[in-house]
Amino acid sequence: MTGEIIGYLAAICTTISFVPQVVRIWQTKNTSAISLGMYLVFVIGIVLWLVYGLIIGNIPMIVANAVTLFLAGTVLVMKLKLG
Numbered sequence: 001m002t003g004e005i006i007g008y009l010a011a012i013c014t015t016i017s018f019v020p021q022v023v024r025i026w027q028t029k030n031t032s033a034i035s036l037g038m039y040l041v042f043v044i045g046i047v048l049w050l051v052y053g054l055i056i057g058n059i060p061m062i063v064a065n066a067v068t069l070f071l072a073g074t075v076l077v078m079k080l081k082l083g
Contacts, residue, residue, distance in 0.1 A: 011061070018068060018072055019071065022075055025079075043069065
């Protein structure tokens with residue numbers, strides 16, 4: 001039970017850390033300070049963690065990586081569109 005709580009807390013922290021970046025890019029429409037290579041590799045990593053979470057059936061890992069994939073994917077799409 002304690003491990004699951006730690007998992008949820010870690011998931012919340014790592015997931016919400018992307019919200020300010022998404023909001024900032026959305027407001028300014030400026031992605032010049034964002035590394036395309038970093039976000040490409042990061043999104044691939046998140047997909048792999050999500051798949052791993054699905055394989056082992058770890059709900060905190062699944063939820064955190066699904067939401068992080070959405071947020072980081074949003075940044076990546078905006079970077080690709082806005083340059």
